[in-house]
Amino acid sequence: MKLYFRKLGEQGTPIIILHGIFGSSDNWVNIGKVLAETHQVFLLDQRNHGQSPWSDEFDYMVMAADLKEFIEDHQLQNPILIGHSMGGKVVMQFELNYPALAQKVIIVDIAPKYYPVHHTQILNGLNSLDLKNLQSRTEANEHLKRFEEKEGVRQFLLKNLYRNSENEFAFRINLKVITKNIDVVGHELFIKNPSETFTYFIKGSDSHYILPEDERYISEIFPNFEIIEITNAGHWVQADQPEAFVKAVQQIL
Secondary structure, eight states: OOOOEEEEOSSSSEEEEEOOTTOOGGGGHHHHHHHTTTSEEEEEOOTTSTTSOOOSOOSHHHHHHHHHHHHHHTTOOSOEEEEETHHHHHHHHHHHHSTTSOSEEEEESOOSSOOOOOOHHHHHHHHTOOTTTOOOHHHHHHHHTTTOOOHHHHHHHHTTEEEOTTSOEEESSOHHHHHHTHHHHTOOOOOSSOOOSOEEEEEETTOOSSOGGGHHHHHHHOSSEEEEEETTOOSOHHHHSHHHHHHHHHHHO
16 A cells, blocks of 8 residues: 655655554654654555555554555665554564564554553544534534543544545544454554564653563563653653653664
């Protein structure tokens, strides 16, 4: 699949950044601009997200193949891969499927383990929006308050709303396919052989996505790993502490 992307910077080792579930390349523009001072940065919209095509196929194997196709199409040599949450799992699956293509791998607040479904309320809220009769984002935000209490999360989700050619609100995400396959987002990775690539896990100190007991499992799959903790940050590390996050990435680079 040919993915939509934004390119920032013209020189240096290429960096590819993959967003998480319900996200898009737009979420990473500010971080990308800083990294683009020394690198070529490619911000991708994954399938069923942003401005990339939609498909009924939605799992880590096909998304890893999308990433490989992008690297080949753009003839990128030894890229550095960064992935947050679902994007982190895509990057890990890519590394396991296509070893030695990436120079370094940076995973943001996700482990290669199984996670139970925990987006049910958000999906219920998004699916219950009456898009045909919706008048404004403010109205949509008020509706979503019944399903998600955090204003920041609601605004993040509402970035997916836009007006189509009929001037009606629509979603940029393929809500139907994501809802149907939401359990897939939590799946463990398919592991043929461990990865020898240097792999860095950046976690938020207030997040529970990577626990101390996960380190042993991580070490079995990614033996050349390091965990970097950002204080006063939750699951969206790059949004909670952008300066500390960029500093950690730059030290890895």
